Amino acid sequence: MSRSVLVVGEPRPTGLVPASREAVAAARLAAEGGAVAGVLLGGSPEAVTEFSRGGVTGLWVGSDASYAERRIDRWVPAILAAAKSTESEVIVLASTGFGRELAGALAVAWDAAAATSVTELTPTDEGLFVAMPVLGGRATSKLRLAGPRAVVAIRPNAFGAPAMSGEAAPVESLSAAPPTPTLAGRRVGFEANAASQGPDLSSASIVVAGGRGLRAPENFHLVEELAEALGAAVGASRAVTDAGWKPGTYQVGQTGRSVSPQLYIAVGISGAIQHLVGMMSSRVIVAINSDPGAPIFKIADYGVVGDLFLLLPALTAEVRKARASG
Amino acid sequence: MEIVVCVKPVPDAETKLRPAPDGRTLDLEGAKFVLAGYDESAVEQALLLKDAVPGSTVRVVSFGPPGRTEEVLRAALALGCDTATLVESPPLAHSADVRSVARALAAAVKKLPHDLVLVGKQSGDSEAGMLPTALAQALGHPGFNGAVELKFDPTQKLFTFGRASEAGLERWECPGPVVLGLQQAGNDPRTAKLQNILKSRRATLDKVSLAELPTLDVAGATAEAFQLPPPRTGAKWIEYKTPEEAATKLVRLLKEEAKVFP
Ligand SMILES: Cc1cc2nc3c(=O)[nH]c(=O)nc-3n(C[C@H](O)[C@H](O)[C@H](O)COP(=O)(O)OP(=O)(O)OC[C@H]3O[C@@H](n4cnc5c(N)ncnc54)[C@H](O)[C@@H]3O)c2cc1C
Ligand SMILES: Nc1ncnc2c1ncn2[C@@H]1O[C@H](COP(=O)(O)O)[C@@H](O)[C@H]1O
Numbered sequence: 001m002s003r004s005v006l007v008v009g010e011p012r013p014t015g016l017v018p019a020s021r022e023a024v025a026a027a028r029l030a031a032e033g034g035a036v037a038g039v040l041l042g043g044s045p046e047a048v049t050e051f052s053r054g055g056v057t058g059l060w061v062g063s064d065a066s067y068a069e070r071r072i073d074r075w076v077p078a079i080l081a082a083a084k085s086t087e088s089e090v091i092v093l094a095s096t097g098f099g100r101e102l103a104g105a106l107a108v109a110w111d112a113a114a115a116t117s118v119t120e121l122t123p124t125d126e127g128l129f130v131a132m133p134v135l136g137g138r139a140t141s142k143l144r145l146a147g148p149r150a151v152v153a154i155r156p157n158a159f160g161a162p163a164m165s166g167e168a169a170p171v172e173s174l175s176a177a178p179p180t181p182t183l184a185g186r187r188v189g190f191e192a193n194a195a196s197q198g199p200d201l202s203s204a205s206i207v208v209a210g211g212r213g214l215r216a217p218e219n220f221h222l223v224e225e226l227a228e229a230l231g232a233a234v235g236a237s238r239a240v241t242d243a244g245w246k247p248g249t250y251q252v253g254q255t256g257r258s259v260s261p262q263l264y265i266a267v268g269i270s271g272a273i274q275h276l277v278g279m280m281s282s283r284v285i286v287a288i289n290s291d292p293g294a295p296i297f298k299i300a301d302y303g304v305v306g307d308l309f310l311l312l313p314a315l316t317a318e319v320r321k322a323r324a325s326g
Numbered sequence: 327m328e329i330v331v332c333v334k335p336v337p338d339a340e341t342k343l344r345p346a347p348d349g350r351t352l353d354l355e356g357a358k359f360v361l362a363g364y365d366e367s368a369v370e371q372a373l374l375l376k377d378a379v380p381g382s383t384v385r386v387v388s389f390g391p392p393g394r395t396e397e398v399l400r401a402a403l404a405l406g407c408d409t410a411t412l413v414e415s416p417p418l419a420h421s422a423d424v425r426s427v428a429r430a431l432a433a434a435v436k437k438l439p440h441d442l443v444l445v446g447k448q449s450g451d452s453e454a455g456m457l458p459t460a461l462a463q464a465l466g467h468p469g470f471n472g473a474v475e476l477k478f479d480p481t482q483k484l485f486t487f488g489r490a491s492e493a494g495l496e497r498w499e500c501p502g503p504v505v506l507g508l509q510q511a512g513n514d515p516r517t518a519k520l521q522n523i524l525k526s527r528r529a530t531l532d533k534v535s536l537a538e539l540p541t542l543d544v545a546g547a548t549a550e551a552f553q554l555p556p557p558r559t560g561a562k563w564i565e566y567k568t569p570e571e572a573a574t575k576l577v578r579l580l581k582e583e584a585k586v587f588p
Contacts, residue, residue, distance in 0.1 A: 072462075076463075096492070097471065097491070100471065101455075104460035105469070107424050108424075108428050108460045112425075115547065116454050134451060140552075141351075141553075142549070146545060146548070184504070185500035187497065188498065189496070190496050191494050206586070231588050263586040283586065286580075301558070302579060303564065304563075311569050313569075315569075318577050319573075322581070
C-alpha cells in the first residue's frame with residue numbers, strides 16, 4: 001500500500017546535513033512507491049539544488065531568513081502546511097538535535113506516533129515498524145507506529161543516501177507567509193564553533209578518536225592526521241578532554257557525544273564502559289592499543305596490538321597512498 | 327520561582343539486559359529504578375536555581391506505574407525537592423507513545439504553578455529526546471531541548487541558556503513559563519543525606535489518577551521486540567612484523583572485508 005511521505009531537510013551553511021539526504025532513502029522505503037516530497041525551510045541555493053536532485057519527487061521551499069533561528073513555532077506550522085498540501089501520512093527527519101526537537105513537537109501538534117534514532121524501517125499494513133538503539137547502544141528496540149500518521153527521525157549513517165539524479169525535481173514555494181512566532185523567547189547571540197576542520201563528530205561516517213595513550217597534547221596531531229587522511233571527524237576519550245588536551249566537544253561517551261559511524265578507530269583508548277556506551281553502535285570498530293588485555297578489544301572488530309607512535313604514522317601514510325590510487 | 331522537574335523511572339545500570347519472556351521489552355523483573363543521567367542533572371539544576379533564588383519551590387513529577395515511579399520520586403525528595411506528584415499511567419503494556427506521556431504530564435503540570443519546567447535532554451533508557459518539545463507543545467509553552475548553561479536573571483525575570491547547533495552555540499533568552507530539556511548542568515549532582523532519605527520514605531506523594539487524565543492513545547506506538555546484539559566475538563588480530571605491514575593489512579581488510587574504506 002503506497003503512501004505520500006514528506007522529508008524535512010535540515011539546512012547547514014554549505015547545503016543539507018548529510019542525514020537529511022539519507023532521510024530521503026528512508027522516506028522512499030516508507031512510501032512504497034508513493035510520492036516523496038521534501039520541505040526545506042531557510043536553506044541556501046546549494047541546499048535547494050542538493051535536495052531537489054537528491055531523490056525527492058517534489059520540493060517545497062520556504063525561504064525566509066528567520067527560519068535560520070530554528071524556532072519550533074515557525075517550523076512546525078510550515079512543515080504541517082507542506083504535509084497538508086502533499087497529503088502526507090509520514091514525516092521523515094534527520095535525528096539530529098534539532099530533528100528530535102521537531103519530532104517531539106510534531107508528534108503532539110500533528111497527533112502522530114513518533115520515533116527517533118531510527119536505524120531500520122519497514123512499512124506494513126499494521127503500521128510502520130522501526131528499530132532504534134536504546135540503553136546506550138547496548139540493545140535494539142523495535143516499535144510499531146500505528147497509523148494514520150507517523151513521524152520518524154532517522155539516525156545518521158543508518159540509511160545510504162540515494163544517488164543524485166541529473167534532473168531536479170520541481171521546486172515550489174510554500175505559498176503562505178512564514179508563520180510568526182507565537183511563543184516567547186529570543187535568540188540573542190551565536191558563537192560559531194572554532195573553525196573545526198572536517199566533518200561534524202555526531203554525524204561523521206568515520207571517526208578517529210584518541211585517548212590517554214597519546215601521552216601529551218602535542219602528540220594529538222597523530223590522530224588528527226589520520227582523521228584528515230580518511231576524511232574523518234576527530235573524537236577523544238574523557239581522559240583527554242578532562243586533561244584539557246582537547247575541548248569537551250570532542251568527548252565521546254556517556255557524558256559526551258554518542259556516535260554511530262560506519263568506522264570508529266580508537267587509538268590509545270582503554271575502553272572503559274563510559275566510553276563504550278557512546279560508540280558501541282558503530283558498524284566497524286578498530287582498536288590500536290599496546291595492551292592486548294585492554295577492554296576495547298572485546299568490542300573491536302579489528303585489533304592492532306602495538307605502539308601507536310609507530311603504528312599511526314605508518315597507517316596515515318598507507319591510507320593516503322590507498323586513497324590517492326583510488 | 328516555581329520550578330517543576332519531570333523525571334522518568336529507569337532501571338539502574340546493574341539491571342541485567344535480557345528480553346522479557348514475551349520478547350518485546352527489557353526484562354524488568356527485580357530491577358531497581360533510579361533517577362538517571364540527564365534527569366539527575368535536571369533535578370540538580372532545579373535545586374541550584376532554588377538555592378540561588380530565595381523563596382523558590384521545586385516540584386517533581388513523574389508518569390508511570392505506581393511502584394517504580396514512587397521509587398524515583400522519593401529519591402528526588404531526598405535530594406531536596408519540595409513536593410512530588412505521581413501521575414499514574416494506564417496499564418502501559420507495551421506503549422512507547424510520546425504523545426501520551428506528554429499529554430499525561432501536561433495535565434499534571436497545568437495544576438502546578440510553574441515558571442520553569444525542567445526535563446532531561448533524553449531519558450536514560452529509550453533515549454528518544456522528544457519529550458521536552460512534546461511537553462512544551464502540549465502545554466502551549468515555548469520549549470527547547472539541549473539547553474546548556476542555564477541561568478536566571480531575577481531583575482528581568484528572564485531565563486538565559488545556550489542551545490547547541492552543528493555550527494556553534496546559540497544564545498537564547500526567554501521569560502517563563504518555558505520548558506527546557508537540559509543537556510548539561512555543569513555540576514556534580516549532590517547526594518542525599520541519610521536523614522533526608524529516611525524522611526523521604528515517609529513523605530506523602532500527590533497523586534494524579536487515571537480518571538483525571540485526558541484519553542491517551544497508548545497504543546499509538548508499541549514495543550514489538552527487544553534484541554541484544556549478537557555478542558561481538560572479540561577482535562580479529564592483525565599480525566605483523568613492521569608497522570608498515572600492519573598498516574597495509576588493516577587498510578586491505580577495511581577495503582575488502584569490512585568495506586568501510588572511504
Ligand atoms: C560518571 C563518569 C562518566 C564518564 N564519562 C566518560 C565519557 O563520556 N567518555 C569517556 O571516554 N570516558 C568517560 N569516563 C571516564 C572513563 O571511565 C575512563 O576513565 C576514560 O574513558 C579513560 O580514557 P582513556 O581510555 O583515554 O585512558 P586510559 O584508561 O588511561 O587508557 C589509555 C590506554 O592507552 C594505551 N596506551 C598507552 N600507551 C600506548 C601506546 N604507546 N600505544 C598504544 N596504546 C597505548 C593503554 O594501554 C591504555 O589502554 C567517565 C567516568 C565516569 C566515572
Ligand atoms: N514518564 C515520564 N515521566 C516524567 N518525565 C519523563 C517521562 N518520560 C520522559 N520524561 C522526561 O523527558 C526527558 C526526555 O525523555 P525522552 O524523550 O523519553 O528521551 C527525560 O529525561 C525526562 O526528564
